[in-house]
Amino acid sequence: MDDDFIPVGKVVKTHGIKGELKVLALSDIPDRLKNISSIYSIKNGKLEKLTISYCHLNKNLAIIRFKEINSISCAERLVGSSLCIKDETLFSLPKNRYYIHNLVGLEVYDESKNRIGRLKEVWQLPANDVFVVEEGDKETLFPAVKEAIKEISIEKREIIVDRNFGVT
Structure with missing residues (x-):
């Protein structure tokens, strides 16, 4: 994976029939997923920019809907992919906290x-x-x-x- 992209989630499976996905948050502060408007899906070396239209969190699992994905068949191709953000868009951390x-x-x-x-x-x-x-x-x-x-x-x-x- 390119060093410019930082994994923030892993797509574990589809959710429902409208293209929503269940995502395992990889951050110790999963709420940060709610503040991201666009994200990159990386699977088998293929990079795709996606726009988050809905995100609901329950502990470290999120149900996410992307603007570009509107069916379960479209969503299935993302299962197993890493969801990443660009390094320069990372949130600032408090003192003595590190990525x-x-x-x-x-x-x-x-x-x-x-x-x-x-x-x-x-x-x-x-x-x-x-x-x-x-x-x-x-x-x-x-x-x-x-x-x-x-x-x-x-x-x-x-x-x-x-x-x-x-x-x-």
């Missing part, structure tokens, strides 16, 4: 500036997120809590962690 795509790839160091590895991915779990740090074929897991994650600097492209919280 995952901005964190992945950052170098991870302990408080003595010893390199631990590079952030490979972030697991979004019910209790808290977990940072997966990779160095060679070794992975170290850090809970994404203030006690373990001491500093994040997007500008310096680094994360400082308390090594004592790491689990291999």
Whole structure:
């Protein structure tokens, strides 16, 4: 997927017969889907711009109707697609909150500036997120809590962690 597009939802199935779709919101703030007027569907490398005409949320699931989709047969072709927005249209986040795509790839160091590895991915779990740090074929897991994650600097492209919280 193009780095300019950020996934905000995944189409899981059709809903009803008028072309509505059930979408799994990929944000920890699903209400943001209600404030988006246009979105991009990406499936099998094909990009399609769509206009949201209706969005109803229930927890992290949304029922969405697109202006361009008016039948179940049209909607079926979108099942399995990622719904994305352009990077420059992302909402601003409060202080000390980050988009995952901005964190992945950052170098991870302990408080003595010893390199631990590079952030490979972030697991979004019910209790808290977990940072997966990779160095060679070794992975170290850090809970994404203030006690373990001491500093994040997007500008310096680094994360400082308390090594004592790491689990291999």
